[in-house]
Amino acid sequence: MEIRPCRETNIVQAYFHTPLPNGLLTMDKQIKLGLFGFGCVGQGLYDVLNHSQVLEASVEKICVKDRSKKRKIDSSYFTFDKADILSRDNLDVVVELIDDADEAFKIVSEAMRNGVNVVTANKKMLAENFETLYALQKEHNVALLYEGSAGGSIPIIRNLEEYYDNELLDHVEGILNGSSNYITTLMEFDKMSYADALQAAQDKGFAESDPWLDVGGFDSKFKICLLTIHAFGVILKPDQILNLGINNVTFDDIQFAKQRNKRIKLVAKASKIGDTVQVYVLPRFVDQGTALYNINYEYNAVEVEGAYSDRQTLAGKGAGSYPTGSAVLSDISALTYDYKYAYKKLDKSRSNGRPKLKLDKDFELKLYIRFNNREDLKKLDITSIEEEYRSANLNYVVANVKFNSLFNVYNDRANELFVCVMPD
Ligand SMILES: NC(=O)c1ccc[n+]([C@@H]2O[C@H](COP(=O)([O-])OP(=O)(O)OC[C@H]3O[C@@H](n4cnc5c(N)ncnc54)[C@H](OP(=O)(O)O)[C@@H]3O)[C@@H](O)[C@H]2O)c1
Known part of the structure; x- marks a missing residue:
């Protein structure tokens, strides 16, 4: 962390260059992303990011699987070793966009354990492991956002969380x-x-x-x-x-x-x-x-x-490359103002230690x-x-x-x- 005086007020402000232990980001810096997957959605996100007028974000490294595939961007971006991303200490966000739910769960949980915020669109991985992922968010005070996982470009999850919260x-x-x-x-x-x-x-x-x-x-x-x-x-x-x-x-x-x-x-x-x-x-x-x-x-x-x-x-x-990429971009952008799902309904429904609503x-x-x-x-x-x-x-x-x-x-x-x- 570097301490700098603020020009206008002379008040000392803190600028963080690594993710805070609690996963906070600051607004006025370029966000550094580690990306898993460069398929339909990964490439869509890459293009959408490059055209974003507002969000300052750079993709530091992209982890993919198939060494023989031709890529549309320079090979220096790519790695085949997930540790090249997960063990970096200068990343603000890990974006997980691979098509293997089991491997995705390992990647996402490790990133969260390292105190890094995660964005994913992997509905299968989320649905199958939700209890664990919910606990990891609480335990490590990190955000896990996944607007692209349900309804592609339709902003339904944040609406359910925020607009329909009461x-x-x-x-x-x-x-x-x-x-x-x-x-x-x-x-x-x-x-x-x-x-x-x-x-x-x-x-x-x-x-x-x-x-x-x-x-x-x-x-x-x-x-x-x-x-x-x-x-x-x-x-x-x-x-x-x-x-x-x-x-x-x-x-x-x-x-x-x-x-x-x-x-x-x-x-x-x-x-x-x-x-x-x-x-x-x-x-x-x-x-x-x-x-x-x-x-x-x-x-x-x-x-x-x-x-x-x-x-x-x-x-x-x-679904689709750009519609889903835009939902992922929106999640990355939300992290710049420290957004997290509050899970108010979930916490409330469990206030007595067990779910109030039963499946009929x-x-x-x-x-x-x-x-x-x-x-x-x-x-x-x-x-x-x-x-x-x-x-x-x-x-x-x-x-x-x-x-x-x-x-x-x-x-x-x-x-x-x-x-x-x-x-x-
Ligand atoms: N497609 C959509 O419209 C859409 C919409 C909403 C949500 N999603 C979700 O988004 C995720 C990605 O979907 P997609 O359509 O982009 O898939 P995709 O086109 O099949 O691309 C998958 C990517 O994951 C990489 N990959 C697979 N296993 C890996 C591993 N173990 N380590 C590193 N990279 C690995 C592949 O690497 P290679 O390039 O080397 O093969 C490829 O780049 C999925 O969870 C999907 O359910 C997709």
Whole structure:
């Protein structure tokens, strides 16, 4: 630390050149970043940083994995050894943007233990390790920011933390996976088959290398996990949350929706009912005239409903190099004014030492279930059937189903049922 007199006031001010033990940064210095990952988001961040008019930040070193890859910037920036970043003592922020959740967790926790603030967009790593990461923030008094991890460019996490901090929220829900939305949009608008639409999403770079994470609803689940923490102060493990995706959707299902002025969207939902929360990811028929109906292609949207604010929707690009890079940039910028998530709802909900809100899995949903083999319906606990249609090409029921029984087909790639929530 260097002590300098302030020109205007002659008051002595302190300028810090290394991160303070408690992770504070000063506004009037160039921020030094250590970056992990130079893929889609890492490169996006690099470009967005270079065009920033306001934020003075320099990327000191970039850690990547593949020695044979050609890079678009000078090779002197790169390292293949994470210690080259983690053991530096002149860094203000570690930015973690790699696609390996286990390795990311090691990097992020080590940086936090070293007293360095971290920005990440890795929803899987965050959702799977949240308790530990929350404890590390408290223990080492450092900030961990992750706006880019849910909804890409949509500023939802800081809004839940700051704007809705005193609001009695009823629910947070949204279209959180751009690939799934892109696929159902192409199937409806361009009459594409599921396989061609998936290929188109992959060609555009929207889908993960293993698209099951997208179309099976896992990506949406990691994101709703994070939103549930910031909306309701409840930490859930991803495997507590049900996710069924759009992987079995067919043109018949799209037509069924269209004939009823609806669209199929993969929706992640967290709602508070009394002293419980219901959280799940399921395809849903959304009605024409609702906000989610007009969120198409790779776009995402998050709806927040509060007791006083009523319903609000934030929409935007949920993924991609620059949209996600801009969310990461915003987090880095927030660190310059010492921003941290306050986790007021989480701390409050735990004030008596244990979570106040419990996860509810004991309720019913009205579902459209399309099947090839009627025997498969036996996997679900159906309490009543409101409609049944059988033909040579299409078989479905509209039925009330015990939610818990949907776990019987969860994470089953061979399952042939297509399940979609009917709106009330
Ligand atoms: N893509 C999006 O639109 C988006 C949106 C929101 C959040 N995210 C999240 O952002 C993160 C990055 O996604 P991405 O799409 O940018 O991934 P990506 O394009 O596949 O790039 C991954 C980068 O991570 C590097 N990497 C992988 N393992 C590493 C390791 N062990 N050590 C150092 N570097 C390693 C790779 O190195 P090489 O270059 O050497 O291969 C590559 O540069 C993920 O957590 C993702 O879920 C992505």
